[in-house]
Amino acid sequence: MDFKVREIRTAQGPKKLLRERETYFQLMQQGFSNNQACRIVGINDKTGRRWRNGRIADRKQKAAPPVRPVVPPSGQSRYLRTDERIYIADRLREKASVRQIAAELGRSPSTVSREIRRNRTDGSRGLWHYRPYAAQARADARRPRPKLGKIRNNPELRTFVQGRLDLRWSPEQICQALRAQFPDRPEMHVVHETVYQALYVQGRGELRRELATALRTGRVRRKPRRLAQQRRPRFRDPMVMISERPSEVEDRAVPGHWEGDLIIGKDGASAIGTLVERSTRYVLLVHLPAGRGTELVRDALVETVQTLPTHLKRSLTWDQGAEMGRHREFTVATDIPVYFCDPASPWQRGSNENTNGLLRQYFPKGTDLSIHTREHLTAVAAELNGRPRKTLGWETPAERLHNLLVA
Template sequence: MARRVLTIADRIEISTGVKPGWEVRKIARHLGRDPGVISREIRRNRNADGTYRAVGADVKAERRRTRPQDAKVASCPVLRARVLADLRQSRTPRQIPGRLRLEAADASVERMPNSLLADGHVASHEAIYQFIYAMPRAELVKHGVFLQSKRTRRHTRPQPGSRTKKAPIVGMTPLSERDLSALERRVPGHWEGDLIIGKNGATCAITLVERMSRYVTILACPMGKDSASIADILIEHTRELPEMMRASLAWDQGSEITRHAALSLATALPVYFADSRSPWQRPSNENTNRLIREYLPKGEAIPAHQPYLRAISSELNERPRATLGYLTPRESFQRLLVGQPHVASTP
């Protein structure tokens, strides 16, 4: 039976079990997997501080699966000598594989002049190109290898329009498909989110605003704008919210939210995307970010100290708002949790 690779859903379950301190065997029984698989997964893909987070672990596992393999041409001395000999004779990386296959299949075919025996070895043109581009330029010159293109490094050909447009986020659901009750602020639990960026783009923090109460949350991002780290932080925060406060999340089309599917899978929180360059579609968040900039001005580094950021959000949540009948966002949020009107009635 084929080996079943751990999925993002499996890693979310592992993360859920690790946080309260479950033993490896208990997590393995819960998932129906061998304890060795779970133990190895946690050991290999945990963070440097020893914590295990689902999205970060999934990214590490994916990178490990796609790591470069041993180059076929470079690892075989016979094949390497033959390819270099043919390249010196101005035979192209596409001609050489065809000739190798012909000689391997038909013993009556003689070796070409100034070529070497391949002993039945074959290689694809891609393997030969990888071999060439991996060699230092000085070594290419030493072996007398010159490609027709005069290039010694690979250049990716840009896709049409890629210079003016960034790649879209996979699986985006437009904000226009969100329930109308969110737009009219009739149901709690609909959030707007964004990043505020620090000096030179090196630091950042997540800002979240609940649309009905204007309740603000600021989350530290010690790993910067890395999408896996952002997803893990949002998953950890969202799981601590009451279920009624997990209706939806609106975000812009920044690359930091590309792992939105993992967030939704782990928390059942649907993520909706505003149109490109349309900040007015997330008005509560944009207005709140301006208030946050009173504490974290542009051009300054944003601290990754969560208590400091929590103190800022606490101050903002204690400012009475006219739109809430001069309740504070904290009071309004607490009223929503117990089913009371979130706006004070005026006498």
């Protein structure tokens, strides 16, 4: 190692020994003892121990600034390294807070707090010390996989869980009963995910496989949950999302952009289609006497919009309901592009949602909507379009649409 012992041997304070300190830790990582590393660097062995284990500061002393800034390395590991644990020990002796240490290390405060709690060395009278090398050894010992499950290692816990599963208790009920019955025995406490893992993960053998049938789902295999990017496409034809909708739709200045949805009747067996023009709030009701299958909805929408003039057929925004499975065929027949809202985002078609609420005055929830004739739907739409609307300056939707048509 290319290192020259400093010529000036007088005390220089901690900030003037940065190079010596770096070299000392490099020697320690290479396997040198404390005395050997201190002799090479040219420092007292007590100084080396203080660097390694941290300074013992006055309990009333405020946290000192760090001896050297710690710059988080690129591609930082999820696990704390030895030098980070040494840094934590130093700063704890200097009375630095957990958040201050975490900020200097570029780590989350919860990471540092959990590291101290799990890997500290407990002493007598409730005192504890954080020793970095002992902490590193504990972390290394805890890391190997696979691990034996808690239920498998504890026969009493295993018997308790199996007995309650035989009684068709849910895993969450079992875990709460364990905490209530054994409040002072943490080895008997588990979370319900531990029970599910013991049932579903093959190869562990922690619980009898047949006990999985005691769960209320009746499954013997865990149902996978797909991530959003792994889900199968909603429709056969790709959807065009609302983010690709022209910007002119947003400000409602150009008429001819519609929002659509269905209002559902009793037991989901009947429906009425609703179309609301964004600029005028003009309403069209779509008659669906035979149900809400994709072909039925497609044909009814095509029949309804064909009554409109060309300049009022610019776009249609719909949610991702299954009834729009034939959206491409609708677009081909009418030349109206269909844009789909994001999942669980009803505010993206707010005018339509508001209108559906008004329509429930005429078509209450839990009623059969197939009994309403086309003439009745036309009368309801005309009545709604004749109401003054505050958002239109107390004009009616019919008046606003008429003014656009004659302009």
